[in-house]
Amino acid sequence: MTGFVELARAAQAARQARPQVPLALATLVQVDGSSYRQPGARMLVDAEGRVLAGAISGGCLEGDVAARAAEVCASGRAARLMYDLRADLETIWGFGAKCDGIAHLLLEPLTDWRWMAQAEAVRGRRLGGAVVTLLDSHGGGATCALLDGDPSPAKWHVLHDDARLLSLPELLPLAHSTMRTGHALLHTVADEMTVFIEPLVPAIALHCVGASRGAEAIARIAHTMGWQVTILDHRPALLDELDLPEGVMRRRVRQLEAVHSALAELPHDARSAVVLLSHIFDVDSAWMTATLPLPLGYVGVLGSRKRAGQLVEHAEGVLAARGTPLTARLRHKLYAPIGLDLGGESPASIALAAIAEIEAVMHARPAGFLRERQSPIHSRTPSPRVLERDQAPTLPEVPLRCELPEHPAE
Incomplete structure (x- = not known):
């Protein structure tokens, strides 16, 4: 549970437990230099100085920001805060953390969390x-x-x-x-x-094919990261036996012919990943040939390099027969064998390697050692230039006047 889910649930709980205590929301809107959190990070606090959810730094700013919430809530006006992390921490906490950035935040009263x-x-x-x-x-x-x-x-x-x-x-x-x-x-x-x-x-949507202990380990880590996780298998008994966190979905796919219909009902965009863990050649092959042509961000296969090669060779033949050859672009999304080279061999270690690889792919990172990275650790792009193709249709110069629909009852 991350982001707005965590903030909304914490705000609702705070309203129910202490309805008389106002809330405030801190948003990191700009960072100059290096920062543990990136713009868009948020933190929910209350007028009594409690940090209720979220974070806007590695832990060095939360207390000071929370302490300022009372003034913001009392005045009903937002305040902009600037912390020079290279020097301000000496003033705030009495010691210098020697961080290397400047953080700009907006702290605003939160009158409606919904x-x-x-x-x-x-x-x-x-x-x-x-x-x-x-x-x-x-x-x-x-x-x-x-x-x-x-x-x-x-x-x-x-x-x-x-x-x-x-x-x-x-x-x-x-x-x-x-x-x-x-x-x-x-x-x-x-x-x-x-x-x-x-x-x-x-959120990253992760589809694990094969109800194995490996899938169970992968699902646990992915769920902790806030991913949307589904485990699919044609064997209901194995699906039922898995010990999964609440929120991880189980889905039975009754036969190989149902793979395409199952995929049609699951996210299959660039923020989606499929990992093939069934250890059954026909099953993994059916899913590989079905998923590679889709606009997925990642397809991974558990197993040896030799078995992965056999699966790719079979998928290549099937796709060629269908008129959709396995192009270099489609191959680029395929990771077989699955995972980063972390060295562990237990199901948990393999799961960690797989999740780390998917995370790196989704962020377009090489997954190397940070100590060897020459560019800044927290890479950023400048504000995107508005290209001609992004220009909106000509509209009259009027302010934004759309209305927010009625909120559901608390």
């Missing part, structure tokens, strides 16, 4: 979306708008009155750019205001 549950629902639909935070010229700001789906005028929901200061013609191409790159961006708009736009990137 938009965070809605943001998580948008993310879960995997159809695109974004959260917009406005930073005004007076040192304040607010999380003010939510985009549900691809950018269009009809899909924006107002979360705060400050959203009416924004112009849709300017906001739409920015949303296009941040959703295309998957990176949050800061952009200066009229009257010295700045918008922070964070894309709602879907």
Whole structure:
């Protein structure tokens, strides 16, 4: 459980336990230099200085930010905070941590937590979306708008009155750019205001084929990371025997001919991964030939290099016969044998190696030792330039005025 899910549940629990204590939300909107957390990291605190959920640093800022929540809640106005991690920690805690960055945060009163549950629902639909935070010229700001789906005028929901200061013609191409790159961006708009736009990137969807102890170990680690995990097998008894965390799905696929229909009902986008663990050649082959042509981000096969080669050779023949040859682009998503070379041989070690490899692939990282990385550890891209193809249709210069639908009851 991560991100908006954790924040929304913590806010709901706090409202029920201490309804008289106001809440505040801290959002990391910019980092200069190195930082443990990246822009978009959030933390929920209350007016009594409690840290309720989330994090905006490696632990060095949380206490000070929480201590400032009372003033923000009492005034009803957000505050922007800047921490020079190279020096400020000496003042805050009495010792220098010698971090190497500057963190810029927005700390705002949280009068209605339910938009965070809605943001998580948008993310879960995997159809695109974004959260917009406005930073005004007076040192304040607010999380003010939510985009549900691809950018269009009809899909924006107002979360705060400050959203009416924004112009849709300017906001739409920015949303296009941040959703295309998957990176949050800061952009200066009229009257010295700045918008922070964070894309709602879907959680990794992991489909494990084969109800083995290896699948069980992989599912446990992936679930801890907040991934959407499904284990599929044609043997119901083995599925039922697995000891899985709550939230991991079990799905029976009755016959090989049902593989395509099963995949059609599961996420199969670039943030989806399939791992083949059945140890049954015909089963792994059927799933390989079905998954390689799909726009998945990763397909992994457990087993020896020789067996993996046999599976690829068989899949290549089947796909060629269907008129969809196994191109270099399709091969690029295939990892066989599965996993990074970590050296462990237990099911847990193999699971860790597989999950680490998927994580590296999804972040387009080489998965080497950080001590040998020459570029910055936390790589960033500059605010994406709005390309001509991202330009929104010409719209009248009007502010954002879409209304937020009724929230479900608490």
